[in-house]
Amino acid sequence: MKKSLFALCIIMLLGACKKESNKNNGLAVDLPPINDVFESYYQQSLKLNPINATFTGDNKYNDKLPNNITKDYRETALNVFQTYKDSLALYEDEFLNEEEKLSKAVLLWELNQNIENLKFKTYLMPVNQFSSMHLMIGQLGSGSSAQPFKTPADYNNWLSRLEKFSTWVDSAVVNMKQGIKEGYIIPKTLIVKTIPQFTDLTKTPIDENLFYSPVKIIPDHFSEEEKKRLTESYTHTISEKVIPSMKKMDDFLKNEYLNAGRKTSGINDIPEGKELYNALIRLYTTTNLTADEIHKLGLSEVARIRSEMEKVKKEVGYKGDLISFFDYVRNKKELMPFTEPRQVIDNFNAIHEKMKPNLEKLFDLTPKTAFEVRRTEAFREVSASAEYNQGSLDGTRPGIFYVPIPDVTTYNIYSDEDLFLHEAIPGHHYQISLQQENTKLPDFRKTLWYSAYGEGWALYTEALGKELGLYEDPYQYFGMLSAEMHRAIRLVVDTGLHAKGWTREQAIQYSLDNEAESEASITAEIERYMAIPGQALSYKIGQLKILELRAKAEKALGEQFSIKEYHNKVLESGCIPLQLLENKIDTWIASKK
Structure with missing residues (x-):
């Protein structure tokens, strides 16, 4: 060789x-x-x-x-x-x-x-409303994320990174102009959602600009001379470099890119789009499943979960059909009890306290990394989903569960127990923190992320709610079914959009017909799938594989089966492709027998 x-x-x-x-x-x-x-x-x-x-x-x-x-x-x-x-x-x-x-x-x-x-040639489409550099830099520059602002060196580091971001934006404009010529361009509906994000980054006066936020939190122990120097440096960089670059992108998006935006919704409509989607399926599912196979699996799962939803509808005594029950749950005032954003955060912390006594029944491995629930930052709250950001490797920064609360008076709690299991404990916080803390793993594996495993694990943990003392309220259980339905629908609509020629409107309607989310929420989700094709497939594919392997182990081992030990085996190696996880569980089963 x-x-x-x-x-x-x-x-x-x-x-x-x-x-x-x-x-x-x-x-x-x-x-x-x-x-x-x-x-x-x-x-x-x-x-x-x-x-x-x-x-x-x-x-x-x-x-x-x-x-x-x-x-x-x-x-x-x-x-x-x-x-x-x-x-x-x-x-x-x-x-x-x-x-x-x-x-x-x-x-x-x-x-x-x-x-x-x-x-x-994805570099010709570097910007969208859900996942691109400007959103990441905005989050870091807010002063409340992973970028530290504790020393003068920290402030200098960020200023250097911010200047390089201006260069990145200039390159993005050049690439996107080339993308227009070659047919690599995002759908017009996504451009419409991206424009306000850049417009917001051009905000003046300077002290109202997002990137001025670190200046507002300069530590008191800095000398007056240092404070003055940093304030002047940040003001100059933001006014002379950052805002001009943001305005250049903002003008380009409004005056050129929007007019050229695709009317179609799926990635298969760009050059090599079919091949790209197949590659993204492999990337996000770590399998060789085809779009057709995934689409059929999604239809099957949607039908199964609908039958479970019908049982809950009957249990609470609702007489109408399932679609009207979705509306009933969406708009039930008793499920929107909060008047202050802090109450939403407090409710998640109360869920954590409720389940703590039962966690040790299912898990031997628990992380040392601290954990917090926080409200999503205002600049991205309107278009953001609930999400988890991992803690630092050294444990000094906690894992953070971010919750968007754009309008607390319409915040519906029916899925909060399920959401906490997925995004926080024992979902992402357990899995990611244990992976980072595992001294037996080489460093590259401590931070490795595969959606099929990571999101599959988080979705699997949603089904553990009853074992953890949750879902006593039928509406909370319906919230779990709704979340699972949401992920099953993703198999249908993602492949529909990117392999079967579905329109944005078709995908939105299919979701409205099968889940209890609001139309605004569903629209944001469908546009997310349009922005990052294939990623939405990972959740259900991973969950079904972890459930399949658990069932295999339970059948093979009988009384020897230990749920704690099974969870240990799934978690101890961190994120790995699903085929390697299956090989690992098969080896464990054989060793036990």
Whole structure:
């Protein structure tokens, strides 16, 4: 087998004192321990994605923001991925222990996906209303997220990163103009939702601009001279660099991009759209399922969950049909009891307290990382979903469950118990924190994220509510069914939009016909699927696999089956592709028998 010269250089540069003998093509080869390769890759990945480093609590790249939509960046990234893929090929499984073999398989899967995704011209569509750089930078620049603002160096780092963001925005405009020429452009309905986000970032006077927020929280212990210097530097950068770039993008979106926006909704309508969607299915589900298979699975799950919903409707004595029951639940005043946003947060904390006595019945592994519930920041609250942001690797920053409360008087609590299980405990907070805290994992695996596993686990935990003392109220149980229905619908509408030619309006109507969410909420969700094709498939595909593996273990082990031990096995390796998880559970079952 021909080995990359770069791969061999990586091995030489690692220069580990301890070496492993390996047999390659019949020759004895001295190699550094494979964990050195894992660590080297991890450090390279942080350089490529310094915002990821910031979120892990690694601050050495807090001033960096590579222009990841340029040709040079993509070529550099491809070179890194191919080099490490070639490096791993030098290590044969027979010389590795079980954990090393699993890490090698995970990294190979990761590298192959990264290489495949770089083939597509997604860099010509760098901006949307749900997931793009301006939203991430806005969150970091708010002063209440992962970017620290505790020392003068922290403030200098952010100023440097903010200046680089202005350069990124300028590149985005250039790319989007090229995208118009080549047919790589997002739907017009998404452009309409993106424009106000950039308009808001041009806000003046300066002290009302989002990016001025760090100045308002300068620590008291800074000297007066330092405070003055930072205030002047931030004012200059925001007024002379950031706002002009935001205005340039804002004008471009309004005057050029909007007119060119696609009237169609699915990614299959751009060049190579079908191939891109197939690649995104593999990325987000970690399976080889086809769009047709997923669509049919979704239809089947929607029918099953509807029958469960009918039972709840009968239990509460509602006489109308299911669709009218959705409206009844959406508008039931007793389910909208709050007058202050703080009450929403307090309710989630009360749910946590209620379930605490039962958590130890299902889980041996629990995280050390602290946890908080917070309201979503105002600048993104209107279009945001509830979400979890992981704590730092060193445990100094807690895991945070963000809850959008744009209008507390219409906030409906019927799904709050289910939502807490998914986004917080024992969903994302348990899974992500345990992964980050696991000292047996190489560093690259502590921060690795696969939606099929991570979101699949979170959706699986929603079904644990009754075992945790929740869902005593039929409306809360209906909330769980509604959330599961929401994810089942995603299988139908995501594939409908991106593989079957569905319109935005068709997808919205299908959702309205099958779930209790408001039309405004459903519209935002459908537009989310339009912005990030394939991601919405991961939840249900992952959940069904974890349920399938639990059922297999229960049947095979009988009285030997332990739910705590099963959860340990699922959680202990962190995020891994679903096929590797299945292999792991099969090995565990065989060892128990």
